Amino acid sequence: MNDLIEVRDLSVHFEIRAKGIGGARRNLTAVDDVSLTAKRGQTLAIVGESGSGKTTLALAIARLASGKTTGEVRIDGKDVVSLTDGGLDWMRRKVQVIFQDPFSSLNPRQRAEDIVREPLDNLTTKTKAEKAEIVDRFFNAVGLRPEQKRLFPHQFSGGQRQRIGIARALSTQPEVIICDEPVSALDVAVQAQIINLLRRLQDEFGLTYLFISHDLGVVQHMCDSVAVMYMGKIVEHADRLQLFNDPQHPYTRALISAVPAVDPDLRNRGQKLALVGDPPNLLNLPKGCRFASRCPLAEPRCFETEPPLRVRVGGHRVACHLVDLGPEASAEAVSPSAPEFP
């Protein structure tokens, strides 16, 4: 099978309840009918601003979201949303997570080696010696020295702590690693080191990454394909080159134009698309396109009906009324509730 991760109609709901008995319940849908795929050995980036639901989506794929999850997540063809106990352990060995904040993602009362060994303790039946050997191997693989094994997290720098987090994610030799903004808490020089490390590890172990980020500049260097999220929905999903060279959705264009460029020629290429206003409230969504209120190109129909995610030439998917799908694509148009992949 070519697609290692297949997500279909995945939604995550949170029930918000006013305090006290019989308080009013409201449903917040943080991830709304999201479908996407990632190929084995490749990197799929999920980008979007704060509150777009990208982290919730990532956690839901790893079965870590606290909300109610519906839909399908297939890892290697096996649906993981319904897994329990033993099946869940199988999935946890296969899917690991690197977290955003290296200062809060390591237990301050554990030594570095215990942190890296924790997945092995819980998910495998290896002997002590085997586990110690694996811990040594991955300490080395992420560029930490063996004598640092006995140290506690607060004795490391931010970049080193993220390396411990990466070693922990590698320890069960997973196929999928979900990177939840792995570099956004680090300073730029360290960001580059960690990005390079992640790329080298991908080659070395044949990993598939799901790379969550709000920084298209970082994504550019990492990914093979990109999904852009806005308010819990995917608004555009395409290969890296397609997306960066030919962005279709106005939101994607605004994001790309916001990436700072060092080269002055690039800097002035194309007009800047600055977004105004705030995203709408997830508890009180507009009935039309969720982006319409901030979209510089919005037309009356954008406020009336929600655009479905439609397939354009070359498998480029985009959810916008204003996008010309190209001659052969209109037949493939699908409804918003059940996007169909070619």
Next chain:
Amino acid sequence: MTSKNETGPLNAPTLSKEKASSPLSEAWTKFRANHSAMVGLFVLVLIMLGAIVGPLLYPTDPFELVWRPFSPPGADGFLLGTDYIGRDLVAQMLVGARVSLVVGVAAAIVTILIGVAVGALAGFYRGWVEEILMRITEFFQVLPTLLFSMVIVALFGASLLMITLAIGIVSWPAVARITRAEFLRIRELEYVTASRAAGATPAKLMLKVILPNALPPIIVQAALMTGSAILFEAGLSFLGLTDPNVMSWGQIIGSNREFILQSAYTVTIPGIAIFVAVLAIALVGDGLNDALNPKLRQR
């Protein structure tokens, strides 16, 4: 699988000298620098030594009538004098220290066990588990503690075990609330999610991941609980709700209370002992609070 390509700034020269200092050993360094806490610890150790070896070095039976009643301190060879029926106060104080300390520590342990169990389950599972457990906690919290413990002791008999349990049963709500608050805070931290991703079961998450990190305020509370349990036991003994065959500081005060005007020393001496012990424990608890509180640690 060597990887020295992007490890430049990692090899900071200072790091190789660094020792693995655990959060607890750092707390001890902090605690040692706190003078009042060290004084408290010193006094506490003295009292404990007195309680442990004192009766061996001074083998007079605290219940034996050795001399005439109300012999003042220092007179007739009795360092602290004798009580209302002529028993040696030094022997009573030394044996009483054992009971008071043991009851204090045991009651604090009971308090912590109940409080941590209730608070941990409520804070970890949330939802209806939390609702039910916290309503129960509030019910126990609004009961008048002294009255309730008196009822328990009166109903089930005035044994030391029952007094310890009674103190524990009326004191746990404060610990439950602190534990729940810590669990609510810590369960949202990323390293708990990371442990879940690493396959930790709920029991493991509660006991091995969250609880060790929730421990500092609970330890402080345990220290303060020990002091208030000693006071509580003294209060119950003073009211006569105690095992008359067991000597404790509260028991000395209680049995001599009718003669407080004739010979004040019989109640003053154990009173001062209780005061000093509770103060020492409070100082230690305060020092622990400063040493373990992460907010102060960062300053």
